[in-house]
Amino acid sequence: MKAKAVSIIGGTDGPTSVFIAGRSSKRKPLRERIRQSIYRHRRRRMAKKIDVNPHTLEEVAVYAKKKYHAKEVSKTSKRYTEQYASAKEALIVMHKPELLGGLAKITRPDVFDETAAQELYRQIQLRCEMAASVPDCEMPMDFHIYEIKTEDGRMEMDIDFKWDIFGMSYSGNKKAMKKLEKISRELHLYYGVSEEDIRKETKRYSSLLTVLSS
Numbered sequence: 001m002k003a004k005a006v007s008i009i010g011g012t013d014g015p016t017s018v019f020i021a022g023r024s025s026k027r028k029p030l031r032e033r034i035r036q037s038i039y040r041h042r043r044r045r046m047a048k049k050i051d052v053n054p055h056t057l058e059e060v061a062v063y064a065k066k067k068y069h070a071k072e073v074s075k076t077s078k079r080y081t082e083q084y085a086s087a088k089e090a091l092i093v094m095h096k097p098e099l100l101g102g103l104a105k106i107t108r109p110d111v112f113d114e115t116a117a118q119e120l121y122r123q124i125q126l127r128c129e130m131a132a133s134v135p136d137c138e139m140p141m142d143f144h145i146y147e148i149k150t151e152d153g154r155m156e157m158d159i160d161f162k163w164d165i166f167g168m169s170y171s172g173n174k175k176a177m178k179k180l181e182k183i184s185r186e187l188h189l190y191y192g193v194s195e196e197d198i199r200k201e202t203k204r205y206s207s208l209l210t211v212l213s214s
Contacts, residue, residue: 043213050208053192057159057166060191064146064157068183073145073156083158084143089131091163092139099134103127148183152176155183164204166191185211 028036055063064070073080097104106123109116142162148155153172159165168187170180188211197205 039213043209046212047209050193050198050205050212052195052198053189054194054197055190055192057161057164057191060166060187061144061146061157061159063190064148064187068148070146070148070157073147080145083145084141085128085132087143087158087160087165088134088139088141089128091141091160091165092131092134096139099138100127100130103130148180150176150179153180155180157187166207188212 061070075081075084092099093104103123103126106120106127109120140162141160143158143160143165146157146159148157150172153170153176155168155170158167166188168184170177170184172180188208191204191208193202193205193208196202
């Protein structure tokens with residue numbers, strides 16, 4: 001089974017995970033530079049096609065249920081509890097880092113060896129545990145997972161109505177992946193953007209543009 005994850009974490013001001021790679025002194029290969037140039041061109045082209053047509057996440061959920069028969073994943077399932085914990089930790093890091101003390105920002109070591117890797121893992125585990133122990137009143141959420149199934153594939157849509165989290169992941173064979181990718185693009189387009197999103201190039205606008213350009 002092939003898998004692909006396309007995630008928009010946060011709407012207008014939701015949390016966003018950022019992965020930063022160190023700069024290399026070596027020039028990027030020609031193939032990579034061509035690929036990036038094509039992507040930038042596609043991104044500029046897609047930007048011209050985005051229209052103002054925003055919907056709320058509540059409307060997105062209703063639309064997915066009606067058109068694609070999306071089913072909500074039980075909040076008692078292992079999958080839900082694990083992803084809820086992950087989303088909660090991300091929200092705390094973004095909005096209330098003081099609740100995590102010195103673990104709010106975990107620094108990756110410059111050089112990896114067994115000791116450094118163990119220490120990094122220890123800090124990550126500690127932060128997960130600390131985030132899980134934060135009372136719901138300190139970090140209220142309205143987190144839901146919806147599942148869309150096709151003959152040979154499955155899509156998962158993660159939404160938090162309070163924090164404007166909107167994320168998707170899907171897996172399946174080649175034929176299913178193509179169909180699920182099309183559904184993903186449609187749902188992101190249905191969520192849409194406002195005039196203000198376009199004018200200010202908000203995270204919601206940037207995320208939609210990224211999905212359309214992929």
